[in-house]
Amino acid sequence: MLYFENDYCEGAHPAILQKLTETNFEKVSGYGTDPYCASAKEKIRAACACPEADVSFISGGTQTNAIVIASLLHRWEGVLAAATGHVAGHEAGAIEFTGHKVIGLPQKNGKLDAADVEDFCKTFYADANHDHMVFPGMVYISHPSEYGTLYTKAELEALSAVCHAYHMPLFVDGARLGYALASEGTDVTLADLAKLTDVFYIGGTKVGALCGEAVVFPHGAPAHFMTMVKQQGALLAKGRLMGIQFDVLFTDDLYTRISRNAIETANALKKGLTAKGYRFFMDSPTNQIFVVLENAQLAALEGKAKFGFWEKFDDSHTVVRIATSWATRMEEVEKLIALM
Amino acid sequence: MLYFENDYCEGAHPAILQKLTETNFEKVSGYGTDPYCASAKEKIRAACACPEADVSFISGGTQTNAIVIASLLHRWEGVLAAATGHVAGHEAGAIEFTGHKVIGLPQKNGKLDAADVEDFCKTFYADANHDHMVFPGMVYISHPSEYGTLYTKAELEALSAVCHAYHMPLFVDGARLGYALASEGTDVTLADLAKLTDVFYIGGTKVGALCGEAVVFPHGAPAHFMTMVKQQGALLAKGRLMGIQFDVLFTDDLYTRISRNAIETANALKKGLTAKGYRFFMDSPTNQIFVVLENAQLAALEGKAKFGFWEKFDDSHTVVRIATSWATRMEEVEKLIALM
Amino acid sequence: MLYFENDYCEGAHPAILQKLTETNFEKVSGYGTDPYCASAKEKIRAACACPEADVSFISGGTQTNAIVIASLLHRWEGVLAAATGHVAGHEAGAIEFTGHKVIGLPQKNGKLDAADVEDFCKTFYADANHDHMVFPGMVYISHPSEYGTLYTKAELEALSAVCHAYHMPLFVDGARLGYALASEGTDVTLADLAKLTDVFYIGGTKVGALCGEAVVFPHGAPAHFMTMVKQQGALLAKGRLMGIQFDVLFTDDLYTRISRNAIETANALKKGLTAKGYRFFMDSPTNQIFVVLENAQLAALEGKAKFGFWEKFDDSHTVVRIATSWATRMEEVEKLIALM
């Protein structure tokens, strides 16, 4: 079975397991106050060229989204997101569970357009009854988006500007951020994110870690952020698990280096499938490829290759997601191309 | 520095790290649907002698408490707990964040008494205005308690009976359950917990795992429990991290075996300190020892031994917590006795 | 100034004030246990031809929506509503404040279509990942809708059927229900609502009362509904205020009789404006008329007539809402036609 269902099907980069083993019996203090967390934070600040950033570690993506959003919004505010954003549709109402509305805006290639955000805000404040409505309180985007697409630096600048104009923090969900940074042709760096956003996270779970996301507040975290993390149940007693993983990932730029493998294997796959005449649902420059397959063909592949089912395309076709990762081997890609 | 501050200062049992390494490149499905989770659940069901139990894995204790409690309570209900219970005082309001009141009852040796629960319920239902009040909806206890004390089987039976009489689930926080099960003289087994409670958890974080608690619902989990776990942000993409750890811990009874080490080292410590004339704040049969120290003595130990500060005893004395763990070595205990 | 801004600009029907005055010094028990509440409930049950219905009184519309929805939904569920539904846009996030998502579906003439509800549910349950999403838990519609339009009995039957098929309660917001019942040509009665829905409310605030909505659960209220009303702060100590108002409104069918006045004056207004060549934004058979005015004309009317501003139509036109009520006098309508 060729397994391309997602980018979290393997364990961790071996360097992480090795470091966990080496440090295993060191006795360190809990709740993220250990030296490995401190070291990882320092390395992340350096990688972001943002020495004053606050960095925190949280186990998973949905948890991070819910915590960051609920810590930044006032009670009368909601979060603007593309209707296809992860927080809008695939987190079981985690944001609403904290009392806040996700305000869905139109998506373009899975992305949110600064002009749409501006239009929404203009219309909102022009409405004489807006005190009876949920205020736009922050903007959530994913980079890469849920469709593997990327914002350009210019697009991020435009979003940042409209957020600034309306006093809304800009939050970037970087569950797969490594694959964005390593993508050929992107002009967005970690330092750009630190400059243009108010908070973003560097995904570990899908980029080489067992679990964990590094939340970066370039201009400082909200007051009592740690207590809010605890209140939402996300403060790990053994913070070392987070610290060690991110310390390894940000040593010698391991994070970007392993991300490149996902891009290279994805690119090889796209090239191979294009050569075989396959049609792509959306053009994605990262590690997620969306292919339109005939249902009959999909059925024939059952038991031989495992993809992510995405959505019905039409009565006879289906969109599937093929995901590579930091751990995908080129020979698996070659086998898949041969198979299809 | 002799480090006895808590029982989560080391990493994981080496067998766990080894298994994580061995299985690292196996590709498995996400969100707890992998074979390691399945195997771990099966072994836990066997250890509990409860083949029909539902088992789930959650990263940490506060998260588990908040998820279990919020999944079981009706909107008009609160949870009864000892005023010293972890949920009552040390979770940053995680339970209230989900909309529920923690109703604090008196503690006796850190434990909740069935008679106090019964009195509360009787008084509540006798009050003609109880429809204007928070209903008692479930009972939370910790075993071991926050003071390291243990319930006897008879005490659990009494609590179970009153819970049953008032249609309240009984929930046991087993963050340190291994140390209860391994304690000399306890008459409470995993099978007893499965018989007498509606839900309990087997703590991993403090008993040999990097993170993780195994939640056991002997009579089945509430409907849509997984979606509620997701909604509270606790569904790990790489569920294998949980599955592998608990699979190892429940292979050849490793969980109990490593727990015994904490008990043996704690007992040696108590014996040594008793011989030296130390006074104990509470008599605890598990891995947490509460000692009353003169402030001057405490100051003298600074930089030589690290304890958990617990509370002021009087103007010249302080209660400190000394914790052993699955990883404490007997020679550390000997050094500490010599030092004190 | 001719005041047509809304249907809540006057006080109460004089019969209500008279009854409040007559009964003022009778001493009755509190929290809705008084004889006037009992009598009003009985009359409402009779009017609905539903002797087993549970009836409760709540002060206002947003409160009623938030209470009913939060009392019916499970934690993993959201409420389906037209994107133009009051709960979706004009309640300051009151539903999300209780932890639940409002799932916006397309509107047609301000209404929700049974086919759209069915499509949503089918797609939802067909999605293999739906356990990671907010479940459709109930359906909210307004009758009349926010655009003054009405469901036909056939449309309600279709909605009721799809709700039944997917085990979702159907909830009808009847803030202006009197104006629906009194509309010419409607084929929907109170008895139909009792048959086809799981809960609906009979609006008082906009139909002759000082405040208050009567919530009707034809098949019985959820367990502990009163405690949930209290928990959301809506249990009035002087329940008599509610009971007396609805007792008067449901004596000799006063509710429908006074509603007819709003319809008659609205119809006269529509006839007059049609004759003068005005364009309507939507065809509404109830007491709210949506007219497209040139901005210049709207400016000219300032200080002479007061309308509800609705939305921009295009750069030179605006949609205004003209509302009549139980208290609108025909001479006011004539003056407005003459003025425009």
Next chain:
Amino acid sequence: MLYFENDYCEGAHPAILQKLTETNFEKVSGYGTDPYCASAKEKIRAACACPEADVSFISGGTQTNAIVIASLLHRWEGVLAAATGHVAGHEAGAIEFTGHKVIGLPQKNGKLDAADVEDFCKTFYADANHDHMVFPGMVYISHPSEYGTLYTKAELEALSAVCHAYHMPLFVDGARLGYALASEGTDVTLADLAKLTDVFYIGGTKVGALCGEAVVFPHGAPAHFMTMVKQQGALLAKGRLMGIQFDVLFTDDLYTRISRNAIETANALKKGLTAKGYRFFMDSPTNQIFVVLENAQLAALEGKAKFGFWEKFDDSHTVVRIATSWATRMEEVEKLIALM
């Protein structure tokens, strides 16, 4: 039947009903923007000698408590209250429903002591783990308390000082405030409350209104308070109902004048019962009298006099609450004394 069960068993002061009737057909704007609300606010500001105060009107006490508390607390904070405070025990968890803990402190004569507040805060901030706990975020007291007792000005000053020292707003629940202000011997005025608190409310429901409480923020309301009121469902469309009632109550000091009647009748009752040898559970200077009755005597009074059942005193005695109000007639008091 002599009815002394509570102070909300009658309707409204006749002057209120008269004004509601007189103004009934005036067309005014909604949601509290009408001239009667404006006038009432102005009169309240004058009565409080606090021209810069923000005043809002909310229907009932529990709702007011939940709205004020949830609008002032940060997410990581709870509210300190006497364990006997209304928010602690008799609001069905309304505060917790908004996500906040009620931290119960000891009561003395139904009151909260400044020294207990200070001790709590000192201990809290001295605890090295307080980031894992609910922060004390504000203080809630009732004046009169739930036992009819009153704070002295010196006690309020002490509470105000400790609140100021710990940056906590002081909130006074004045559901029965009129009866405090009219009590003989009190040295606390409305102007004192405006000086010493951050927010308090002037109860209408129990002091002559049909419903309604006037919330006074002497130093200004929190940002977007109106939207939060809407979000919790408490913004009445016909705000005039609130405005007119409080405008009448604060014209020619009607509020204090009618409150005096409750005090005079309560005093007569206490005098009569003392003469007959009755024992009081607590010494209350306001309109609530707590008497210890033999159970046999209580049974004998059944059907003849109606009291509020309070609590069991011992096996043969019960504490009952006898409440007078603005509407109690002296002849009723005389009859009750004769009867008992």
